[in-house]
Amino acid sequence: MAFALRISGKTKNGQEVYIEPSWWNINELRSTYDFKEELDYYLDCYLYVDKKTFLKIKESQDKYRRKGIYEDQLWILENDRTNSELDEFLQKLQEDSQITIWIYEWESGLG
Template sequence: MAFALRVSGTTKNGEEVQIEPSWWNINELRNTYDFTEELDYYLDCYLYVDKQTLQEIMKSQEKYRRKESFKVDYWMEENQRTESELDHFVANLEKDSTIKIWIYEWESGLG
């Protein structure tokens, strides 16, 4: 079973944004926050947070971006781009915004 993560929300300009920070540690997030789980063949976990909590999560997950497995050129470039997108997203959120963090299971073909 493989999982991925997506952060989504709407900026103060009405732009719908979806970002997938690949370095975020899904296990740590699920153990730290109270995600709502849905099982419909695949497992989906949802967490709705405010802007401040999103910033706290971003800060707590930064240590994973620096892991050895992400020091390959492709991942360094991809993660830098994603980090910039996250920063831009947060900068353009209303103070009272609700952000969705969605952890979803997908068919990897490995198991």
């Protein structure tokens, strides 16, 4: 099974924003927070949080941004760009926004 993660929320002007931080630790998130699971053919897990909780999660995941494979210079540049997008996203969020953290299973072909 391969999993990926997508974050979404609405900005103050109503625009839906999607960001996919590659370094976030999916196993840690699923063991720490109460994700709602939906099983169709693939497993999808959803967590709906407010801005304050999201900030806490974002800060807890930052320790992975330059760890392991993410120590490579190309990953550092990509993850720094994505982290800037997350910061900008937080600035533009509606105050009472609900942020969705979606962990989804995808077909990796690795069996």
